[in-house]
Amino acid sequence: MSPEEFRKHAHEMVDWMADYLGSVEQYPVRSQARPGEIYGRLPETAPEMPESMADIFADFKRDVLPGITHWQHPSFFAYFPANSSPPSVLAEMLTSTLAAQCMLWQTSPAGTEMETRMMEWLRDMLGLPTDLHGVIQDSATSSTLAALLVAREKATGWRANDEGLAQLGAAGITPVVYVSEEAHSSIEKTMKVAGYGRDCLRKIASDDDFAMRVDLLEKAIEQDIADGFTPACITACIGGTGTGAVDPLRAIGEVARKHDIWLHVDAAWAGSALILPETRDMIDGVELADSFVFNPHKWLFTNFDCTAFYVRDPQALERTLSLVPEFLKSREADAVIDYQNWSVPLGRRFRALKLWFVIRSYGVSGLQDIIRKHIKLAEGLYAAVQAEADFEIISPLRLALFSFRYHPSGIEDETQLDDMNMQLLETLNDSGELYLTQNRVRGRYTIRFSIGQTGTEQHHIDNAWAKIQKTARTLGV
Numbered sequence: 001m002s003p004e005e006f007r008k009h010a011h012e013m014v015d016w017m018a019d020y021l022g023s024v025e026q027y028p029v030r031s032q033a034r035p036g037e038i039y040g041r042l043p044e045t046a047p048e049m050p051e052s053m054a055d056i057f058a059d060f061k062r063d064v065l066p067g068i069t070h071w072q073h074p075s076f077f078a079y080f081p082a083n084s085s086p087p088s089v090l091a092e093m094l095t096s097t098l099a100a101q102c103m104l105w106q107t108s109p110a111g112t113e114m115e116t117r118m119m120e121w122l123r124d125m126l127g128l129p130t131d132l133h134g135v136i137q138d139s140a141t142s143s144t145l146a147a148l149l150v151a152r153e154k155a156t157g158w159r160a161n162d163e164g165l166a167q168l169g170a171a172g173i174t175p176v177v178y179v180s181e182e183a184h185s186s187i188e189k190t191m192k193v194a195g196y197g198r199d200c201l202r203k204i205a206s207d208d209d210f211a212m213r214v215d216l217l218e219k220a221i222e223q224d225i226a227d228g229f230t231p232a233c234i235t236a237c238i239g240g241t242g243t244g245a246v247d248p249l250r251a252i253g254e255v256a257r258k259h260d261i262w263l264h265v266d267a268a269w270a271g272s273a274l275i276l277p278e279t280r281d282m283i284d285g286v287e288l289a290d291s292f293v294f295n296p297h298k299w300l301f302t303n304f305d306c307t308a309f310y311v312r313d314p315q316a317l318e319r320t321l322s323l324v325p326e327f328l329k330s331r332e333a334d335a336v337i338d339y340q341n342w343s344v345p346l347g348r349r350f351r352a353l354k355l356w357f358v359i360r361s362y363g364v365s366g367l368q369d370i371i372r373k374h375i376k377l378a379e380g381l382y383a384a385v386q387a388e389a390d391f392e393i394i395s396p397l398r399l400a401l402f403s404f405r406y407h408p409s410g411i412e413d414e415t416q417l418d419d420m421n422m423q424l425l426e427t428l429n430d431s432g433e434l435y436l437t438q439n440r441v442r443g444r445y446t447i448r449f450s451i452g453q454t455g456t457e458q459h460h461i462d463n464a465w466a467k468i469q470k471t472a473r474t475l476g477v
């Protein structure tokens, strides 16, 4: 494709993109495709001969779009958001065009140096300690993996990477990790990947507010030490996925310090809200943390993927992950950061650019305004749900997340309530008008309501709530 042809197609597609962003509400929020439907629309074999961009683009609209769940639809209330914004998309276009691979400083100095600067901007925007050093990762899961790997190295006297956990186990060294039972599944996944094994994950019970019980944490640690295990890491959760749980960071931090255990903080979703000074009591004690992760790709209007991972001791991170064969050596290595040493993958996209575009384009105050609006919308809806006798709040409002269920009077059978709410959720999602997801809270099936799409306004909330009530009250009628 010549640059002139590229220009023509790019203009057409940008026109489509602008139309899409302006009319995303015409689509069903959750794709209505059936399993196998999109696969069946794609030819069985690759084309032997070149095809025209016009044909490819037409097929994109006809065969691909029906299989898209519209995360940027303002009635997307499922999971957590993965919101985006026009400045972020524009930056992604430039990133794709440059297609630079930023694994080393030398392979694009701007990629590395802008990343360092953006991580400083974000750190200060969130009110995090200034001795934290950041790196952009592809996901919170990868960041937690990196944290668990460093914790493993430190706890084993830097032996695990060299000797392997099997040998260390034979020598009586078995590192263990602590999380609250409310913690995200990614912690358990990284336990598998990092070789600790799931059996070495201690899930600490939470209190009535879903926060980790620090008394039980201490007990578990003391028991493990008595039993000959090596406590390596505590992962505190700030804004859990199910209920938005917030662990008591300072108290956990003090336990971590006392026993010299790595403290990792998972604030994947809630971290973005820390740009609002009024939310920062959530991270009281964060100066005790060794690492901290949050996802600008969730709630900071920056396209997936963009995870901000902070560590207090980057040398420990590098010592754990760095491996520099001859072909990756560079003249400047001693004077610069080569971020490949700070993460599991070698190759790296230029992800800092979209942060630079987004933060400059909105300004910190503009970003604060939207997140404040989301929280205010959630407060209003929360009060409305509380006010209806046949609806029940299951987990309280945290920032812009709460969970509820339909619970008409006279029905007390838990299985029947679970089934009813499952049916409510599926009916709502099949309507295409809104998208919600479920959770189990202390055994009960609940519907989560999570607000955070960039364009969500009061009328989207009002419409959703009207739809939920009407659908619930006609269930089984």
Ligand SMILES: *Cc1c(COP(=O)(O)O)cnc(C)c1O
Residues within 6 Å of the ligand: 080, 138, 139, 140, 141, 142, 184, 186, 239, 240, 241, 266, 267, 268, 269, 295, 307
């Ligand atoms: C979303 C989420 C994660 C996982 O994030 P990825 O970036 O998709 O790996 C981890 N922890 C919490 C609390 C989350 O909300």
